Amino acid sequence: MGQRIRCEVNNCKFWAEGNKCEADEIYVVSKKGNHAKSSSETDCKTFIPQL
Numbered sequence: 001m002g003q004r005i006r007c008e009v010n011n012c013k014f015w016a017e018g019n020k021c022e023a024d025e026i027y028v029v030s031k032k033g034n035h036a037k038s039s040s041e042t043d044c045k046t047f048i049p050q051l
Helices: none
Strands: 028-030 042-044
Antiparallel strands (some): 028 042
């Protein structure tokens, strides 16, 4: 079954119409070590600005 990844950052290289992410893989890290308590404590390292 395919993944459905939504993204609203339309200047990302992987953004597609309909707020879809077309990256093959998503890499998310915690800003607080190995544990995060909320999404605000995380970063998407998959993001690449579209030129």
